[in-house]
Amino acid sequence: MNGISGLQVDLRQLIIAMEAAVSLVGMDDRNHGKRVGYIASQLGKQLEYSDEAIAFAFELGLLHDCGVSTAQMHSYLINNFNGNDAQIHCENGHRLLNGFKPLAKFATPVLYHHTPWEELERTDVSAQVALMANLIFISDRIDVLAATHSETDSSPVSEKVVSSIAKYSGTYFEPSFVWAFKQVAKSEVFWTALEERHVTCYTRDMGQFDNSRTLNIPQLKQFALLMADIVAQRSPFTDLHSVRVANLAKYLAVSLGLVKERCEKIEIACLLHDLGKRYIPDTIVEQPGTLTDSECAFMKQCSYETYEILRHVNGLEDIASWAAFHHVGLDGVGHPFYPYEKDSRIEARIIAVADVFQELVQDRMYQEGMSLNLAIDKLDDLVIKDKLDSKIVILLKQHADECFDLAKGQELAQCEG
Template identity: 25%
Template sequence: MKVSIEEIIESLVITVSLSEIANNSTIREHMDGIKKKNTKDGYISHSKGTTFIALNIAKEMLLNEEDLKNLYIAAYLHDLGLTKVAFMEYDEATITREHCLEGARLISNIPKIENIAEYVKYHHENYDGTGPFGLVGEQIPLMSQILKISDFIDSNYIECRPEAYKWIMSILTNDIDKYVSSKVGKAVIEVISKKTLWRGLNNSDFMDKWLETNKPIVEESLDTYEFLQTAEVYAEIIDIRSSFTARHSRGISELAYLMAKYKGYDENKSIKLKIAGLLHDIGKLAVPIRYINKNGALTDIEYKLVKTHVFYTDLVLKPIKSIDDIREWAISHHEKLDGTGYSRELNHNELGEEQRLLAICDIYQALAEDRPYRRGLKREKCLEIIGKMVENNKLCPKAFEVLKSVTSNL
């Protein structure tokens, strides 16, 4: 299996957007010690806008292709740490610092792009030393400086608002030395004086075409084991939201792997089923945390909202074209043999063995875990409940036999 780094980047950017939207976040209004006059309503465009600005600055500075590629990846992923911080009740300074730390730590665990972690960690540093980590001047990596100013421009600019343009121009013209070196500042002044930047910020189609033409080539890909390591990052992003599900994705992945090996799958396919377990609930980033942690029964409306997590898991994983089989297994974990599951109401004729195995893993793990409204159940009770579901044609009897055999040794 070869998984494109560029496709993984697109997928991870979606996780940032979902976490902010689910939290009804206004984080970008309170960064850099400035109460911003304007904040974009659509967070999903921020990573792209920051990347667009950063590449314009980098090209003005005549950076080489390797630096352009690293900057391109770092710009898209600079806010990855918000997937964990967006749900915390932090003050402004803590949000700024912690999302930098978390973003760098998550990226450092993704093979082939670990080297950009430092750039992300320091993307809120100010050249005058007033940033969250107190780095001064050339202690701040050049790429971090470019990210800093690009992030600042995109976060504050509102499309077609003359006042936003004037305010940003005033800040950058009068206070640019506070943020970046004179070398970066000179390039910024050149870029903001040209029509290309503002046309792109005002016109998403133009921005898309410009990026398609000017983006660096990212040819790197991950093998099965490297993508397994990356899937652990996805699992950490979702599991951190709730202490009650902090081991859920990993528990399912480990159980799915054992069941796959019991069935006689080869190592590659067994690892792929393990990956599906790690990724199956990533769509819960789009579900408000109050429903996930609710200490009691969900209302019908709340339950419908929770069920949308399958759609969002599909949305997050769809950009990664080489894992269509893994994605299909992951988004089928709530389907039932009799067609009463969700979200596609598949029946026994449409559910393969892998989907059946993962579905039964999910139910067993959920029953065995502590939840806000009950303690985790013992193995015997879990199997009793699942056995009734098998009798009612909800779950696969063959998968149930595998589950019983595998869990007897745990």
């Protein structure tokens, strides 16, 4: 077995992690994707779908909103039954999933998951794709209506939601789905299972089933690139940051003489290190000036959010900790884990140097990046303060021009080594 084929990561667990990252943008509701997956799977069971089709529906529910990039877009989708702008996130989700082969089968259903049934029947898609897309549409609207009625109406939620959905049978929703919903809605368990603690446990349990679909390290890198793309959608300020940090960190790891698999895993950790930034409110993401104390508190939580997303994926334990601890200095101080935990492994130290250096030299809309010499001075200052590893900084300085080019977005052939 060669050096880069040893790690195998379960695809469903990665899909669950992807949903966890995507749902951060909702802030007040982190379980919409989980509930849609659960509802879709229950309707599929009621209609006696095959186990394979039910599993597909569940995973499609988890992935259906991967194209949502901002809290504003999330709010719009919650407050509009089928507004004209809903198609934007469908198209974005289709683009993201279609570019990654292991998830490409979900791309077209995601593209059409806000298309009314009477219109979907006239499109040039297969019957199975049309059914799955509409199954997610009705599941999505059931969840939104349930949340809306529970907040505004004292009448039984089930009666209100069933009544609302039934009005759209044959127009927005395929009639058999409406029938199936009427059946499952009679069970109190169906509604109880949608509560946060239950749907979270259900999703976690589903992630533990062995479904014989795994990704190796090259495929995992492609998945990490997809996730970096999702993070970059939040703001032009974050665009390509994770990719450039990954290129630089891998170059440093290779130059340090680490074995190939460790270098590949460092690269993946860098691509995933800012997943927690999905949690930051839009107003803070777009903030060009100095942050307030409360805004800084959100920023400090990002690393922990990254850790929580990744740590439940079997095989990603090292990658999760390297990505999460990239803000912890050699003195053990760093948000948000200090003073309880400290990771002093070389991988986390490499990522820390690459992350700081790339941020220093990156051009932003409101500020030009630092020159090479000034950025190195800043690194030296952080070494003196016991924040960065002097050995890694010295290595960067020995390859200063190459590192500067990588941090600015210029790939090098050596980085492939």
